[in-house]
Amino acid sequence: MAFRPLLFAALLAVIQVWSGPTSADPILGTWQVEPDHKGQIGQIVIRRCGEAFCGRVMKVHDKAGKSVVTRAMGRDLFWGLRSYGGGNYGGGRVWVPLFDREYNAKAQLSGDKLRVRGCLGTICDGQIWWRLH
Template sequence: MRKLVSILLLSTLAPTAMAASADGIWRTEANAENAFLEVTVGPCESDNSKTCGVITRALTEDGVADDYPHLGRVMIADMKDKGDGEYAGGRIWDPERDKEFKSTMVRSGNKLTVEGCVAFLCDGQTWTLVE
């Protein structure tokens, strides 16, 4: 009986823990030209215990921008999973400014809030899960 209760408890907790993962394809907020990126987030190639994100698609008002120069570039690097959908200790690259910032991420449902910070000044976006 105790074993059955443990299995049931674990099976109800497991989907919650998995839902907090940032893994997936995320759409950034649109920029001033109404263009946005899709970033594929998952384990880093260099260290599977950390989370990274690579620009896998760029879209404009006219459709897919196959000639976007930063396709395949790492945008999110070395995020550490703190649990409950929170990530910290990594960096994010801003393609519009060509600058890298210290970063944090928080997943809540199908939204991923991503912030980049310099000292105490932070700016961020809320990305939407594509798949």
């Protein structure tokens, strides 16, 4: 009978390994950003990067819906973002193409809306993104 507790413990360890890294976080997916100062709208794919999350610019289009090529295409807009629970994320960095600078990154998820902010000290500014899929 001493065999059963060991088997149970081994089974729990396997389940934790399978469910941990592969479980889907609600931030994962494709997001549309607010129009920039030129009226261009980007699509960002958020994916896992190790233990954190990264967001890469995959598509950009103008007001008319025509595809546009920008220097941000294919580049990570943010990286190292970690889940703090309750829809709150932080601890990463965000690149702001308009200024070509990096800032501390924060994000707050509420349903299909993601508020992404870059912060310099206590001063933060950002955008609202909407889930596409």
